[in-house]
Amino acid sequence: MVSINKVAIVGGTHGNEITGYYLLQKWQDSPELIQRPSLNTSTLLANPKAYEISRRYVDQDLNRQFARHNLEDPTLGGYEQNRAKVINQAIGPKGNPKSDLVIDLHTTTSNMGPTLLMPQSGEFYNKLAAYIKMQMPSVTIFRDEDHKSNDEHHLLATVGKYGVIVEVGPVPQAVLRHDVFQQTEQMVNTILDFAHLYNENNLPDLPRETEAFRFLQSLTLPLNEKGERIGMIHQSVQDSDFKALNPGDPLFQLFNGETITYAGDKTVYTAFVNEAAYYDKNLATSLMEKVVIINE
Structure with a gap:
């Protein structure tokens, strides 16, 4: 079993989704909240300039810049395209990552409730989906274009060995909601708990089948x-x-x-x-x- 050691929690990928920004502030003030005995967890603010101007992005959507051919293209020089290259080196690089698990925090104006997006498939993700649903039945599991290879996938979370997106709504852009904040924090803690138990080979008995939705x-x-x-x-x-x-x-x-x-x-x-x-x-x-x- 591949162990999970280095975990990167990323917030502010979209500058007007501020729940992640404020959770990063909370965890930076109290880092013990996101540590587990077998994990080395760090945080990263992905798009500080977009956060400063309270916009989704400055030049391009940052969460669409992480396909390998884009990361390796020196002619792509927009702010988010350059920022993607910096992030890739910090917590990747894609294909040989420093991070075993990337957790990217997002919110939506849609009425999706707490949702876990999984851009890849495999045994780790299957167990994670089952554990999340067992601990938080309100979470919806969303398989997001998991037919794509990791190299061609453009999402930030795919620069890690494993990666997921925590997506919670509804909440207006650039607004904090207590329930969305709590649900996001609970999901992150549940994912970290899972990763530690996975490392220790100490997961509880998990259901064999987990309902999910797959993008068409x-x-x-x-x-x-x-x-x-x-x-x-x-x-x-x-x-x-x-x-x-x-x-x-x-x-x-x-x-x-x-x-x-x-x-x-x-x-x-x-x-x-x-x-x-x-x-x-x-x-x-x-x-x-x-x-x-x-x-x-």
Whole structure:
């Protein structure tokens, strides 16, 4: 069994998701809170300039810069592209990382509750998913494009040997909510507990099957031929993250009064519904399929 020794907790990857920033401050003041006997845990503020201006990013989305070919491309010189290279050297580098586990902290304006995103698959992740669900039944497990190789995955968490994203909402951008803060902190502590027990080969009996959701595709808001929005998420879908969307269900409400229904041929599930950060790309929601993770 591969042991987990060095853990990096990253906050502020997006400058207007401030829960992670304030948790880093708390842990820097009281580092014993995130230490475990078999772990060496450190913290990193990923995007200080974006935090200072209370924006998601300065030039580019930092959490889209960590594919290996981008990290190795010297012509990419935007602030976040350079910042990604610095972070990769600090807690990576990708492919030969110093960090055994990266925990990247995020919040969302969508009604997703506490969610654990896993961008890779394997025995470690299967056991982690089972442990998290056993300790925190309210957590949703989200398998995020885990079909991609680690080299091509663009998320910051993938620079470690293992990496996960803690995503909690709803909370407005640049706002603190007590419940979101607590849920984020509890999830991090539960992940650290798991890593220590994993090292000690002392995990409790875990359920063999864990329900999860796997990303399929993103849908865009309805646009006209000029690229202008002509509608919005239907009220029956709003705030319904991880709920079923059936063929024929209302999906979008146009400004002219027309309702557009979901035209797929099977039931799917929504996530990141009406996420404010995705409006620059006119994204409306992600669609998921329900899967079962087998812990063997």
